[in-house]
Amino acid sequence: MLLPPFDHQGRMLRGNLHGHCDHSDGVLSAQQVTATYRRLGYDFTCLADHLWSDSSYAATSVNDTRHLDSDDFVTIISAELHCPGKSIDSHGLWHIVANGLPLDFAMASENETGPQMVQRALDAGAFVTSAHPEWYSLTSDEAASIAHAHAVEIYNHTSTIRAARGSGVATADYLLNCGHRALLTASDDSHFAVDDAGGGWVMVAATLDQAEIITALKAGRYYSSSGATINEIELNGDRVTITCSPAHSVVISGAGHQARAEVGTNITKASFDLGNFKSDWFRVTIVGAAGCAWSNPYWLADYR
Ligand SMILES: [Zn+2]
Ligand SMILES: [Zn+2]
The missing domain is CATH 3.20.20.140 (Metal-dependent hydrolases)
Known part of the structure; x- marks a missing residue:
């Protein structure tokens, strides 16, 4: 979804x-x-x-x-x-x-x-x-x-x-x-x-x-x-998929120091398995050459 x-x-x-x-x-x-x-x-x-x-x-x-x-x-x-x-x-x-x-x-x-x-x-x-x-x-x-x-x-x-x-x-x-x-x-x-x-x-x-x-x-x-675009964030089961403007880092942040990241050049799509993610919530940050974009936090219980 x-x-x-x-x-x-x-x-x-x-x-x-x-x-x-x-x-x-x-x-x-x-x-x-x-x-x-x-x-x-x-x-x-x-x-x-x-x-x-x-x-x-x-x-x-x-x-x-x-x-x-x-x-x-x-x-x-x-x-x-x-x-x-x-x-x-x-x-x-x-x-x-x-x-x-x-x-x-x-x-x-x-x-x-x-x-x-x-x-x-x-x-x-x-x-x-x-x-x-x-x-x-x-x-x-x-x-x-x-x-x-x-x-x-x-x-x-x-x-x-x-x-x-x-x-x-x-x-x-x-x-x-x-x-x-x-x-x-x-x-x-x-x-x-x-x-x-x-x-x-x-x-x-x-x-x-x-x-x-x-x-x-x-x-x-x-x-x-502050300069990046998030096109979509999709959650299917434990898998979250983000499409965005070209980024060098797409990060999922959660409780404590929980994080998942894809780092590279011109990333426009990134996908993460949150099955092991020890957090009730996550939020998405895109880091691109022109700036960042931040999603609001999502509480996983709201979508299960
Ligand atoms: Zn002020
Ligand atoms: Zn002011």
């Missing part, structure tokens, strides 16, 4: 879940940001401007981008939520991306905790992601405290090119190893101070509608990319 999102009939939508404009600390206007993503061939983008009281980089209201929507491109009402209580970070603030927020979603109070803010965003109906864990040294305890969020940003493009700390793989795998059903996202976190658009995105199995996209994201019906 084809695993989601590859069982989807029709084209998948390309989108950026995390970016900024001059509503907060981005360089470009919302209109310019949207035009940039349209030009790059995206179907949707999220102006996830900082929602916090410090006017040097944040706004106190959610950015209303509905006027930028059209028949062939949509924006999703989003914000990067902040509140105090994060250790290590120089501002001491949590960074949580919420996609699909109501416009009247309120800025956190000084007393709200990170886990409470995540819950409030979930209650408001948003797809909630723990942003750039490596960039701001999210601790394992902090990650576990917000494990009720849907996803972990495992690739943040601007943190990769501007700070060389763009990964969230260790955080996501920590949560998976603890039994949490964490999804994975790749995003730009574009601010346009440098050329940081078009480096990390999601491919979503949905029609071009904000609510449909949010529903698909919550259900994990998407994969993430």
Whole structure:
């Protein structure tokens, strides 16, 4: 059987879940940001401007981008939520991306905790992601405290090119190893101070509608990319087969250090026997010359 999102009939939508404009600390206007993503061939983008009281980089209201929507491109009402209580970070603030927020979603109070803010965003109906864990040294305890969020940003493009700390793989795998059903996202976190658009995105199995996209994201019906393509992941019994853009490494990752890999040149199909794989779940990573692609985790019990 084809695993989601590859069982989807029709084209998948390309989108950026995390970016900024001059509503907060981005360089470009919302209109310019949207035009940039349209030009790059995206179907949707999220102006996830900082929602916090410090006017040097944040706004106190959610950015209303509905006027930028059209028949062939949509924006999703989003914000990067902040509140105090994060250790290590120089501002001491949590960074949580919420996609699909109501416009009247309120800025956190000084007393709200990170886990409470995540819950409030979930209650408001948003797809909630723990942003750039490596960039701001999210601790394992902090990650576990917000494990009720849907996803972990495992690739943040601007943190990769501007700070060389763009990964969230260790955080996501920590949560998976603890039994949490964490999804994975790749995003730009574009601010346009440098050329940081078009480096990390999601491919979503949905029609071009904000609510449909949010529903698909919550259900994990998407994969993430920084340049590679996954065409299909098929599971037949214990055998998983992946077809993808030309890769030099196709990797299956599971609990602990469980892994299977095919390594070579221009691999476009790889097949693995998971009969001996000592893990309840697996996820797929493609590594190619132009970047990576990451599936969401699959729990084998769901497909048996
Ligand atoms: Zn941030
Ligand atoms: Zn950001």
